[in-house]
Amino acid sequence: MIKNFKPFRIIISVVILFTISIYAEPLIRVGLYENSPKIFTDEKDKPAGFFIDIIDAIAREENWRLDYVSGTWQECIENLEKGELDLLPDVAFSAEREKIFDFNRETVLINWAQLYLTEASTIATLFDLEAKQVAVLRGDYSYTEFRRDLADFKIQCDFIECDSFREIFQLLANGAADAGLISRLYGIRFEKDYPVIKSPIVCCPADLRFAAPKGQSGQYLQAIDRHIIALKNDPRSYYYVALDKRLGIVVETERGPDWYWIGGMIGLGLVACVIIIILVKIIHTNLEIVRVNYRDLYENAPVAYFSIGRDGRIQHCNRAAAKLIGFGSPGMLKGLPIIDFYANTGFGKERAKQNFQRFLKGEAIVDELQMQRKDGTIFWVKEIVNAVRDKHGWIGESRLTVIDISEQKYAESALIASEERFRLAFDNIPDVVVIYDKELRIQYINAATTRITGRLPADFIGKRDDEVWPPEVYDSYLPSLKKAFETGTLQTVQIELSLAEGGVCNLRITCIPVLDNDGAVREVLGITHDFTGQKQAEEAIHLKAQNLAIILEVSKTLVSSLDLKTVLQATTDGLVELTGLDSAAIYLYEKEFLYLRATTPPLPSGFPDNYRRVILKDHPHIQKTMASGKPIIVPDIKNTNLTPEEAQIAAVRDLRSIIYLPIKLHEKVSGTIIVASCHEPRPIKTEVINLCITLANLAAIAIEKGQYYQQIKQYTTKLEELVSRRTVQIEKEKIALEQANQKLQELDQLKSIFLASMSHELRTPLNSIIGFTGIMLMELSGKLNDEQKKQMKMVKSSSAHLLSLINDILDISKIEAGKTEIEVETFSLSQTITDVTDGIWNAAIEKNLTLQIRPVPDILITTDKRRFKQILVNLLSNAVKYTDAGTIKVSVSLYRKTLAVSVKDSGIGINSNDLSRLFQPFQQIDASLTKSQEGTGLGLYLCEKIAALLGGRIRVKSKSGQGSTFTVTIPKQLKSSKT
Amino acid sequence: MKTILIVEDNEKNRYLMRFILEKNKYTVWEACNAQTVLDMMNQDRKPDAILMDIQLPDINGIELTRIIRQSGWDGTIPIIAITSYAMTGDRGIALDAGCTGYIEKPINPETIIGEIEQYL
Structure with missing residues (x-):
């Protein structure tokens, strides 16, 4: 194909182009923006770039006058849409754009975005980009696409937005970015200037063409197509020259004079029109170089190229092509039918054949197909x-x-799968889901719509809401929908629709704005949720809550109040509020009758008093309620047989529908509650009855409590009365007691004084009697005859007896009054025993008795010495007194801390029957002895008392006629003295 | 020849004691109330011993003993309390007040001199 070029033809055309006046020719407005090397403004402020080269060349041939209008890409595309531009170069062809613009049919250039990497990078696939820094051109279409691709694969990386591809290369060069997305054409031109490598990752292939406003520049586009086909077919054409020039692949050293030279030569030809042959030679030489360079580009391009003959066989292909379908070198493919490398699928061989047929008819083919590698793998x-x-x-x-x-x-x-899932999800939810575009047209509507309206989604698609819904529906949410679009925020609105068949329908419409990558609202998702049932449930719950609140309020009163009247009133009030009925009354059972105890509202004046008391047999409804313990409902008394008594009460209170409720606690019915509507019958729902039962049960507890409280109150009042009466009595008794006590104290004091003075007053005369008797017997006052002596001895004996009587009485009085005081001292035991026995010696000798004293341990004891001696003297004198012949034995023993002194006589002894009386006062066992034996009868009684005072006791062992043994035991050490 | 002062309000008992003491060769002074004793103290008429009855018409014998002991007249004069009180604790009270000895009424004429002399 390369052999067919005709250099002369091009040169001549160029010459013509420049020599013909251009003023009469059409002026074509061409958009100019910056996208080097395809289109840009050079340093001399002139339009430049591959597309400019091409269009300039075509313009020259077609005698067009080009007016470049500079602007940003966005401005250019807008101006083109408005028809203010006639042509815009370098526009990626797409089906969407074709709807807005006209395109030339022949591809001018294929471009894509190439991901470049730093030299040290290990990135091999898209997934390696996770968490990497990727430099991109701000606002670049391929950036948007690339970002979407990554998002689809859930790959997250950081994008560094740059203002130029140059900046991206610089970031890669200094390691500030891991990867950079660069226009393939820019990359080819400048990659050698930076330490970067090309990754296997490309995206956004773009079929770049010239675009024109719809239906405006058809003739230009046709001309462009014509020229481009011709240019492309001629390897030495401008097309390839411009490609080389703009992509900068030509190696300077091999080239010698470059394309500018050629331009210069042409200029020279125009001016001089001489030495054309020389020029042709030079041009020829240079074009050969260009051809070689083109081949180089062709062979080494990363994009696969195949040259296919009309027979469908591969004539030639480049390395990338061979590699693509799994071959080592392009040579191996030569002559093979290209169709063999299409997959055996719907998008494979068949479609490729069709495309080829279309191609042969002159159609330009851009299509997506499935190919198959040598190893069988299929790829798109x-x-x-x-x-x-x-x-x-x-x-x-x-x-x-x-x-x-x-x-x-x-x-x-x-994406399709996710859309499918999305559709599936949306179609199966009960809510109506609608997606609106910016014109508020329905783009999508889910299957729920069909279920609800009976209309198919197709009836809605592309329509506005006002075309499909009645105004009362869409008017209610349209503002929210608009607001969602305007503000980009979620909007929610609740509406209530009246249904034709009656009732209402509650809808909640949520408008969710869907934002595109720039943050602008792309579409709005409208979700309509029917919560009618929910609303009814809510209302039911609300009603229940209200009822509960009433019950709670009533129970608070019931629980907190003990007063029966308050409890009953709270119950009837609560029942009227709870049921919404008009009247409530409580009858309580007391002694055969039921008594009306509370009503709501209050009884009318003139309510007959005898109606307050109910006889059960006259009121069968109440009687039945009481008997069964279950509520009875009378929907309307007009349809019920009532006894005259029942009818009377119903008439007075104007009752119609009546609920009879038992007041029941612990299976015992204590009364009846009547709840009724007045004047008109009212429907009574089961739940109302249940509420009433609940309240009646509560009331039953409260009533019982109230009754108990009343009883307790009565008991308490009685008790209080009793207590107060008793208190008065006790107070009186207490005063009397206090007075008596005081008197007793006074008497006691008097007694003490009496005893003290008795002691003194009796002894004082006795002192003289005993003293003088003694003196006389001692014959200090003169000699006495025998008779005088005998009589004086009797005086002495009698006065001694009197003295001992006085002493004993005094001692007993003091002991009984608790006035006895103990004087504790430490003294010798043996000495004390000796003192006592010495005192009794004479008496024993007088009666011819033997006094035996066993050895006494030589120890010190601590007790009241005088009292201790008093006991011993008493026991010894008794022994002497009641023993006529024989021995009196005294023995002392110590056991641990206890001292025991025994006095054993061989006297008359004591009958066991009399032993119990022995220690009682004024007892002498033998009455006859009283005469024969002088004694007070107080001795043993006193001894026992004294022994107790000393912490001990006296025991006796005796048998009548066999003598007696008295033993006194006391602690060796008396701990404390009573003072 | 020792002098013994009998403080005793009962005339018969005063006589009994004088009789017994004089029979035993003692010089006997008598006082029938406390005032007489205080007068003797003021005149510094000092006996060799005092037999002190407890119940006196003006000041009781315990109180009188206390006054004598506290007066600094003579701390060494034996004061023997002779009392018919015979209540437990009387003995202690008497000794606490300054009495040298304690003899209960009624006295035993056969033993009284011996009892007195053990305090002299």
Whole structure:
């Protein structure tokens, strides 16, 4: 194909172009923006770039006058849409854009975005980009696409937005970014200036063409197509020259004079029109170089190219193509039918054949197909088929450009799958889901709509809400929908619709704005949720809560109050409020009758008193309620047989529908509650009855409590009365007691004084009697005759007896009054025993008795010495007194801390019957002895008392006629003295 | 020849004691009330011993003993309390007040001189 070029033809055309006046020619407004090297403004402020080269060349041939209008990409595209531009170069062709613009049919250039990496990078696939820094061009279409691709694969990386591709390369060069997305054409041009490597990752293949406003510049586009086909078919054409120039692949050293030189030569030709042959030679030489360079580009391009003959066989392909379908070198593919490398699927061989047929008819083919590698793996490609025409314009062969788009396809299928899932999810939810576009037209509506309206989604798609819903529906939420679009915020509105069949329908409409990547609202998702049932349930719950609140309020009163009247009133009030009925009354059972105890509202004046008391047999409804313990409902008394008594009460209170409720606690019915509507019958729902039962049960507890309280109150009052009466009595008794006590104290004091003075007053005369008797017996006052002596001895004996009587009485009085005081001292035991026995010696001798004293331990004891001696003297004198012959034995023993002194006589002894009386006062066992034996009868009684005072006791062992043994035991050490 | 002062309000008992003491060769002074004793103290008429009855018409014998002991007249004069009180504790009270000895009424004429002389 390369052999067919005709250099002269081009040169001549150029010459003509420049020599013909251009003023009369059409002025074409061409958009100019910055996208080097395809289109840009050079340092001299002139339009430049590959597309400019091409359009300039075409304009020259077509005698067009071009007016470049500079602007940003966005401005250019808008101006084009408005028809203010006639042509815009370098526009990626797409089906969407074709709806808005016209395109030339022949691809001018294929471009894609190439991911470049730092030299040290290990990134091999998209997934390696996770958490990496990726530099991108701000606002770049491929950036948007790339970001979406990554999002589809759930890959998250950080994007560094740059203002130029140059900046991206710089970031990669200094390691500030891990990867950079660069226009492939810019990359080819400048990659050698930076330490970067190309990754296997590309995206956004773009079929770049010229675009024109719809229906406005058809003739220009046709001309452009014509020229481009011709240019592309001629390897030495401007097209390839411009490509080389703009992509900068040409190696300077090999080239010698470059394309500018050629331009210069042409200029020279225009001016001089001489030495054309020389020029032609030079041009020829240079074009050969260009050809070689083009081949180099062709062979080494990362995009697969196949040259296909009309027979469908591969004539030639580049390395990328061979590699794509799994071959080592392009040579191995030569002559093989290209169709063999399409997959055996719907998007494979069949479609490729169709495309080829279409191609042969002159159609430009851009399609997505499935190819198959040598190893059988199937992959998606985008193929662009360009015709290579011969000098006659016939299609000689085709050039097939193939781009592996498996990754994009995978992403797409993932997207489709996710959309499918989304649709499935939305179609199966009960809510109506609608997606609105910016014009508020319905883009999508789910299957729920059909279930609700009976209309198919297709009836809605593309329509506005006002075309499909009645105004009362859409008016209610339209503002929210609009607001969601305007503000980008979620809106919720609740509406209530009246249904034709009666009742209402409660809808909650939620408008969710869906934002595009720029944060603008792309569409709005409207979700309509019917919560009618929920609302009714809520209302029921609300009602229940209200009832509970009433019950709670009543129970508070019931629980907190003990007063029966309050409890009853709270119950009837609560029942009227709870049931919404008009009247309530409580009858309580007391002694055969029921008594009316509370009513709501209060009884009318003139309510007959005899109606307050109910005889059960006259009121069968109440009687039955009481007997069964279950509520009875009378829907309307007009339809019920009533006894005259029942009718009377119903008439007075104007009752119609009546509930009779038992007041029941512990299976015992204590009364009846009547709840009724007045004047008109009212329907009574089961739940109302249940509430009434609840309240009646509560009331039963409270009433019982109240009754108990009343009883307790009565008991308490009685008790209080009793207590107060008793208190008065006790008070009186207490005063009397206090007075008596005081008197007793006074008497006691008097007694003490009496005893003291008795002691003194009696002894004082006795002192003289005993003293003088003694003196006289001592014959200090003169000699006495025997008779005088005998009589004086009797005086002495009698006065001694009197003295001992006085002493004993005094002692007993003091002991009984608790006035006895103990004087504790430590003294010798043996000495004390000796003192006592010495005192009794004479008496024993007088009676011819033997006094035996066993050895006494020589120890000190601590007790009241005088009292201790008093006991011993008493026991010894008794022994002497009651023993006529024999022995009196005294023995002392110590056992641990206890001292025992025994006095054993051989006297008359004591009958066992009399032993118990022995220690009682004024007892002498033998009455006859009283005469014979002088004694007070107080001795043993006193001894026992004294022994007790000393912490001990006296025991006796005796048998009548066999003598007696008296033993006194006392502690050796008396701990404390009573003072 | 020792002098013994009998403080005793009962005339018969005063006579009994004088009789017994004089029979035993003692010089006997008598006082029938406390005032007489205080007068003798003021005149510094000092006996060799005092037999002190407890119940006196003006000041009782315990109180009188206390006054004598506290007066600094003579701390060494034996004062023997002779009392018919015979209540437990009387003995202690008498000794606490300053009495040298304690003899209960009624006295035993056969033993009284011996009892007195053990305090002289």
